[in-house]
Amino acid sequence: MNRRVLPLLVSALLLAGSSLSTADAVRKWTIDVGVQGSEIKFDKTLDVNNDLANGFRLGLVIHPALQIEGTYDTVSTRRSEAKLADSTYKQEFTGLRVMGVLKGSDDVKVNPYMIIGGGKAKTTFDPGNPGSTIRSDNTLYGDVGFGVRYQAWKGLHVNGEFVIRHLRTLDTSGTDALFSVGASWMIGFGKK
Numbered sequence: 657m658n659r660r661v662l663p664l665l666v667s668a669l670l671l672a673g674s675s676l677s678t679a680d681a682v683r684k685w686t687i688d689v690g691v692q693g694s695e696i697k698f699d700k701t702l703d704v705n706n707d708l709a710n711g712f713r714l715g716l717v718i719h720p721a722l723q724i725e726g727t728y729d730t731v732s733t734r735r736s737e738a739k740l741a742d743s744t745y746k747q748e749f750t751g752l753r754v755m756g757v758l759k760g761s762d763d764v765k766v767n768p769y770m771i772i773g774g775g776k777a778k779t780t781f782d783p784g785n786p787g788s789t790i791r792s793d794n795t796l797y798g799d800v801g802f803g804v805r806y807q808a809w810k811g812l813h814v815n816g817e818f819v820i821r822h823l824r825t826l827d828t829s830g831t832d833a834l835f836s837v838g839a840s841w842m843i844g845f846g847k848k
Contacts, residue, residue, distance in 0.1 A: 688715035690840025699830030707733035742784030751775020797823035811842040
């Protein structure tokens with residue numbers, strides 16, 4: 657994702673949220689639209705520098721205690737070996753996850769939740785050497801983790817997450833840790 661796209665998404669999110677009815681808290685049939693920034697701690701077997709990822713989320717609250725969410729994240733970094741200093745290691749994740757909200761009620765501002773999900777990961781590695789071959793791979797990944805969502809103002813929520821992501825890509829298995837912070841706008845259509 658182009659780094660100029662993220663500010664545009666945030667602006668569109670706030671504009672759309674201010675013009676539609678907003679959920680006072682998390683309630684049934686609420687649409688959740690948000691952006692997320694993550695620091696990825698890559699598995700040491702991948703020999704990749706840790707870096708920041710960005711992405712967006714689109715979810716639907718089926719019940720105050722259950723949410724389904726589509727996700728997209730992208731990260732671009734390089735291999736940590738000195739001889740590969742000009743390399744590019746890029747991953748794009750498209751997935752679906754389920755969030756079980758532990759305090760799922762209309763009048764609670766702080767909602768801890770559990771996450772389980774998965775999806776498709778596309779990895780591209782360019783060693784950066786003249787004449788070297790660019791390698792790419794499509795694989796599946798799995799996520800498990802937890803987070804906390806805080807209702808900051810009307811439909812605006814701030815969340816923090818810790819997720820463990822497991823995948824096998826470019827002939828290497830890895831378990832990465834993601835520490836994320838994000839903001840989302842809850843657009844409510846359901847009745848209280």
